[in-house]
Amino acid sequence: MTDQAYNFAYLDEQTKRMIRRAILKGIAVPGYQVPFASREMPMPYGWGTGGVQVTAACLVPEDCLKVIDQGADDTTNAVSIRKFFQRTAGVAVTEATADASVIQTRHRIPELPLREGQILVYQVPIPEPLRFLEPRETETRKMHSLEEYGLMHVKLYEDIARHGQIATSYAYPVKVEGRYVMDPSPIPKFDNPKLSGSAALQLFGAGREQRIYAVPPYTSVVSLDFEDHPFVAGKAPHDCDLCGATDSYLDEVIVDDAGGRMFVCSDTDFCRGRKDAGHIGRLGVQTDGGA
Amino acid sequence: MYVAVKGGERAIDNAHAFLAEDRRGDPQVAELSVAQIREQLRLAVNRVMAEGSLFDPDLAALAIKQARGDLIEAVFLIRAYRTTLPRLGASNPVDTAQMAVVRRVSATFKDLPGGQVLGPTFDYTHRLLDFKLAADGQVPPAPTAPVSAEKVPHVTEFLNRDGLIEAEPQSDAVPPDLTREPMELPTSRALRLQAITRGDEGFILSMAYSTQRGYGRTHAFVGELRIGAVAVEMDIPELGFSVEIGEIELSECETVNQFKGSKTEPPQFTRGYGLVFGQSERKAIAMSLVDRALRWKELGEDNIGAPAQDEEFVLMHADNIQATGFLEHIKLPHYVDFQAELELVRRLRADAATMQEAAK
Amino acid sequence: MEMTNVSVDGRTKPAGPLLSVRDLGKRYGTRIGCANVSFDLWPGEVLGIVGESGSGKSTLLSCLAGHLEPDRGQVVFDTRNGPRDTITMSEPERRKLGRTDWAFVHQNPRDGLRMGVTAGGNVGERLMAVGARHYGDIRAQALDWLGRVEIAAERIDDRPSAFSGGMQQRLQIARNLVTGPRLVFMDEPTGGLDVSVQARLLDLLRGLVREMGLSAIIVTHDLAVVRLLADRLMVMKGGHVVEQGLTDQVLDDPQHA
Numbered sequence: 001m002t003d004q005a006y007n008f009a010y011l012d013e014q015t016k017r018m019i020r021r022a023i024l025k026g027i028a029v030p031g032y033q034v035p036f037a038s039r040e041m042p043m044p045y046g047w048g049t050g051g052v053q054v055t056a057a058c059l060v061p062e063d064c065l066k067v068i069d070q071g072a073d074d075t076t077n078a079v080s081i082r083k084f085f086q087r088t089a090g091v092a093v094t095e096a097t098a099d100a101s102v103i104q105t106r107h108r109i110p111e112l113p114l115r116e117g118q119i120l121v122y123q124v125p126i127p128e129p130l131r132f133l134e135p136r137e138t139e140t141r142k143m144h145s146l147e148e149y150g151l152m153h154v155k156l157y158e159d160i161a162r163h164g165q166i167a168t169s170y171a172y173p174v175k176v177e178g179r180y181v182m183d184p185s186p187i188p189k190f191d192n193p194k195l196s197g198s199a200a201l202q203l204f205g206a207g208r209e210q211r212i213y214a215v216p217p218y219t220s221v222v223s224l225d226f227e228d229h230p231f232v233a234g235k236a237p238h239d240c241d242l243c244g245a246t247d248s249y250l251d252e253v254i255v256d257d258a259g260g261r262m263f264v265c266s267d268t269d270f271c272r273g274r275k276d277a278g279h280i281g282r283l284g285v286q287t288d289g290g291a
Numbered sequence: 292m293y294v295a296v297k298g299g300e301r302a303i304d305n306a307h308a309f310l311a312e313d314r315r316g317d318p319q320v321a322e323l324s325v326a327q328i329r330e331q332l333r334l335a336v337n338r339v340m341a342e343g344s345l346f347d348p349d350l351a352a353l354a355i356k357q358a359r360g361d362l363i364e365a366v367f368l369i370r371a372y373r374t375t376l377p378r379l380g381a382s383n384p385v386d387t388a389q390m391a392v393v394r395r396v397s398a399t400f401k402d403l404p405g406g407q408v409l410g411p412t413f414d415y416t417h418r419l420l421d422f423k424l425a426a427d428g429q430v431p432p433a434p435t436a437p438v439s440a441e442k443v444p445h446v447t448e449f450l451n452r453d454g455l456i457e458a459e460p461q462s463d464a465v466p467p468d469l470t471r472e473p474m475e476l477p478t479s480r481a482l483r484l485q486a487i488t489r490g491d492e493g494f495i496l497s498m499a500y501s502t503q504r505g506y507g508r509t510h511a512f513v514g515e516l517r518i519g520a521v522a523v524e525m526d527i528p529e530l531g532f533s534v535e536i537g538e539i540e541l542s543e544c545e546t547v548n549q550f551k552g553s554k555t556e557p558p559q560f561t562r563g564y565g566l567v568f569g570q571s572e573r574k575a576i577a578m579s580l581v582d583r584a585l586r587w588k589e590l591g592e593d594n595i596g597a598p599a600q601d602e603e604f605v606l607m608h609a610d611n612i613q614a615t616g617f618l619e620h621i622k623l624p625h626y627v628d629f630q631a632e633l634e635l636v637r638r639l640r641a642d643a644a645t646m647q648e649a650a651k
Numbered sequence: 652m653e654m655t656n657v658s659v660d661g662r663t664k665p666a667g668p669l670l671s672v673r674d675l676g677k678r679y680g681t682r683i684g685c686a687n688v689s690f691d692l693w694p695g696e697v698l699g700i701v702g703e704s705g706s707g708k709s710t711l712l713s714c715l716a717g718h719l720e721p722d723r724g725q726v727v728f729d730t731r732n733g734p735r736d737t738i739t740m741s742e743p744e745r746r747k748l749g750r751t752d753w754a755f756v757h758q759n760p761r762d763g764l765r766m767g768v769t770a771g772g773n774v775g776e777r778l779m780a781v782g783a784r785h786y787g788d789i790r791a792q793a794l795d796w797l798g799r800v801e802i803a804a805e806r807i808d809d810r811p812s813a814f815s816g817g818m819q820q821r822l823q824i825a826r827n828l829v830t831g832p833r834l835v836f837m838d839e840p841t842g843g844l845d846v847s848v849q850a851r852l853l854d855l856l857r858g859l860v861r862e863m864g865l866s867a868i869i870v871t872h873d874l875a876v877v878r879l880l881a882d883r884l885m886v887m888k889g890g891h892v893v894e895q896g897l898t899d900q901v902l903d904d905p906q907h908a
Contacts, residue, residue: 006375035473040370045616047623070627077623079299107627125620136603138476146743150750150780154765157779158772160786161808163639169631188631208613210473226786236634252630266627591680 009056009089015039019057019212023203026214031176032144033127033211041207048081048106049207051123055085055104058119058203064092066100071108071249071266078106095269107170109191111248111270114200116217122185124206127213129173129183149181152224160229169234175222176215189223190235190249196221238263243274244281314359328352337540337569338362342611343369344470344489346539346568363491363611370612374470381465383533385521387543387566388445392519394570397446399512399547405443410518411570446515447545447562456547456560476603480586483606487581488567490609492574498584498599498609499577507584507597510549511563518542518570542567544575548583550590561590581605667729669694669834669866670715675724677714683890684710688724690885690895692834697860697867699881699898704872707890709838712870716755716836717745728752728834750780754827758839760819763826764811770797770822771807777830796825800855817848821855828859835867841876853879878902 007013022036041049059065065085069078073095081104082093094100097110106123114120130140133151143149152173159167172189176182184195185204195202195215202215215221223231236250241262248270250263262283265271275284315322329336329352339351343366351369358364394410397403409415450456466481469489474482487495502509520540524533546563563583565575584599594600608614668691677684685707692698702708713719715726717737726737728748737745749755757763764773774793775783783789794804800821802814811819820840827835840856841849857879859865869880877884877898884901886894894906 010375012375012377035475037471037473039470040367040374040612042371044367044619045613046618046620047616049616070624074299075624076299076303079303083300106623107625125617137607138603142742142746146746148746148750148780150776153779153784154768154772154776157775157786157789158768161769161771161790164642165639167635167639169635170628186625186628188627190631208617226789227784228787234631234634234638236630249627250630251626252633266630 006088008061009059009085009091010042011039011053011056015053016057019053022212023054023057023214026203026212027201027216029180030215030219031174031180031182031213033206033213035210036212038207038210043080043084045208046125047077048104048123050205050209050212051104051106051121051207052081052084052205053207054121054203054205054212055102056089058102058121059085059089059091061089061091063101064094064099065089066094066097066103066269067105068103068108068110068267068269069106070251071110072268074268096273097267097269107186107188108249108266109187109194111245111265111267112273113194114198116199118200120198120200120202122187122202122204124183124185124204124209124211127183127204127206127209127211129171129181144180147179149175152181153226156224156226156229160226166225166229166231172231173224175224177219177221181224182213182215182221184221188235188249189231190233192221192223192231193233236263239281240265240271240274241281241283243271243279243284245271245274245279314357323356325349325352325356328355334570335360335362337571338492338574339365339369341568341571341574342366342489342491343373345369345373363615367612367615380525382536383524383526385523385539385541387517387521387541388443388448390443390517390519390521390541390543392443392517394518394572395443395515397513397515399514400446400449403446403449405441406439412572443517445545447547450514450547450560454559457550457562459562474606476606478602478606480582480589483585483602484564484566484578484582486606486609487578488565488574491611491614492571492577494609494611495574495577495581498605499580501597502580502584502599507587507595507599509546509563509580509583511546511580511583512548513576514545514547514562516542516544516572516576518572540569542569542571542575544572544579546576546579546583561586666694667734668692669696669729670868671725671727671729671734672715673725673727675711675714675721675726677710677719677721683707685714685887685890688892690892692866692868694833694866695864696883697865697869697881699877699884700868700870700887701872701874701877701884702887706887708870708872708887710890711887712836712838712868715868716753717749718755750777751830752833754830754832754835756820756823756827756835756837756840758842760811760816760823763823764819766812767810769808769810770802770814773811773822773826774829777826781830792829796829797822799859800825801851815848817844817852820844820852824856824859828863828865831863833866835865837867837869837871839871839873840869841871841873849873849875856880874902 019036022034026032026034038050038053041052043049043052065082067073067078067082069075072078085091086093097103097112101117102119102121103110104121109120128140130143130152133155134140134143156166159165168189170188171183171186172192174182174184174192174195184192197218197220199217201217204213225231236252238250239246240248240250242264245265248265248267251266253262253264255262329348332355335355336348336351339354339362340346340348343351350372351365354365354368355362357368392408394412395405395408397407447456451458467479469482469485520538522535523537523539525536526533544565548561548563550559550561561583563579565578565582567575567578581599585602585605587594587600598604670692673689675688676686688711700708700711710719714721721738727734728737737748755763771790771793774796775789778789778792794807797804797807802818802821811822814822841852844852853876860867860880869876871877881898884895884898885892886901894901
């Protein structure tokens, strides 16, 4: 079967319409998980099928798409998804955050603040923030509808009682616009502050679990905490060894078998941008004459 | 010095090439044709059609070849293909009472109209490896019987006539479509049956087995198991009548289960139902047991907390395409989250060390 | 006891019963769970329901507390917004009652505790469910309540699975009472415990009932429990209430021995 046998961006228009309705409902009720009839995609569940369906429903031929996994454009799954849309939609692609109109991501929010008109699509494995406290879907949906969120704080209480601090480092639960408690997908909690008041439209797709939810532009997103144990966004206490950035999320890279390691920006586009602008880190190579 | 993880694209292309070569195996050995798979691995083809929810033996055989015999992978290929197909319409419900049976057995009656027909079954074979097959697969033709004009009515119809078994409520309501609407719990029986018939055979088998061992026991008898071809008909609005558009093979199992009676009904037998594409009798029997166990609420039975009574548990975990995708996704990179955990553990250990120091 | 309430606007109004049950019935197939049950519970009153096993007392309690849907009848509770039939009220409202004005102490503490959550977390959950967001305050209240149910402060970060049966039951009581519920349901609260442990728990319960002026409905087959705790008694047999009255009268002059 040739690629021409598939519709623009793979999904048929009926399916896209169904997904767009779910997206619109999600935007109308920020943080609420909208059930949708997730389709089988030609990639496995758990590998971004929810994000891919949301992206497919949003894409128009004029779009410019960026796909990242772990903040990087060149990780294998990001490559695979980007290729899928190049093949089925023929849209322009980019690695530059600023140039993209649609960004599909797994596990990170780009460092560069997003602007109006951009759409950030998150891949979500488990959309239900209460799932590991209460395994039953019928029960958790009831808890959301009744705003019964006491259990969520019990989890945070237990963290502090045991560890002296809230020991949740990623997929850190948030409350959206004062109503729904939401799982922001497994982004590090370092990224949580970027969720709130963003100029971009943020869409979340969970294919296997058949849920779509949304954070519209300029929506308040608050990380759950206690008054006397406020939320703290954390990162490795280092600067990027390549570009010297002090405020970006870092990956730790083991460079030898003697305990040697270096820290580099997880957002590869951000790091490259800084290096191109002449910034240089501890182990970076000069790209121009300056130091 | 640091080398960025570049070249993902080339690595993927090379892996695909390697996979294709490995799939072919030793080029000195003749290549399998799709027709060979379709004809000689027919039960595998049936399973892929059943769990792929698409009746097309040629495509299923192709999927098995492409998936190197990994049936879940083959089901996945079929599902991904199926989901893109346009829906031209819906057929009329098939009439399994009109099935041209190749196999039909009842465990509840010794003899009955239409007779017991063993058909092509492993049941009474001795499970001894047949080394002749390794050398030469030629078999003499099997004896045949003349086609019987006798009707083969459903066994449960006999019980129904005497009011001994619950009446199946008749409805012309359009059943919900699991592949077009999100599953919302609690579901209807129609939706449950859809989910189970495309569910993983191993999972459904184990769930059914657990009910037999006491986890939600329903005392099932196989009232009838029948396998054969049924006509698929479709109403053509322009013509004003229905036409036969093809024929599919189905396995159907109806169980007869014990029932004590309820508030409003005198004691009578109840039913469990299984219907699966192709010759898939293990799945059809298992399906009917699981269906029956899930009906506890509607029949006013106690929930004893058995897994097979738990609709949410069974339906949310029956689909092997969902399960395998999520299971295997944990091999994707997670280093951003792992980094966050690493920092947390380091910080907690530092705090603990400080406290120990202070305690000295 | 003076039966008046002062409403927010300062006017006094005659107080009604806290709980008013009329013609409550529940069948299991042809068998009667409970039938024709009617009674009033007044604020500050403790009602004991006694009977042999199978007499319908646990079915009745489940129907009263909204855990089981009765076939007929009314269970009218004097909510903060006036009397409401809790049978016909929406599930959200009923669940809200369940975590605010009502409390339920199960016979088996495992049914009423989160066994994987620490003692402090168990006590704190109801506080957090109604909006408490200060860790230090929640912990202080949990400590206070652990003290009131005679659990040592250093056990606050232990899980209930490490507790004895008596301690688990006391923890369950603390968890239920921490938000000051207006009505407490108790199902055989001393049921699974040793005799010596029972005595200590009873003593503790009596203290709490007196001190907090609790309104409670206690189901038990243990007459010592009702003699000590209950103002009034209902005796059940075969799903029917066969006798009711002041505890001392019923116990000292039983009509259905």
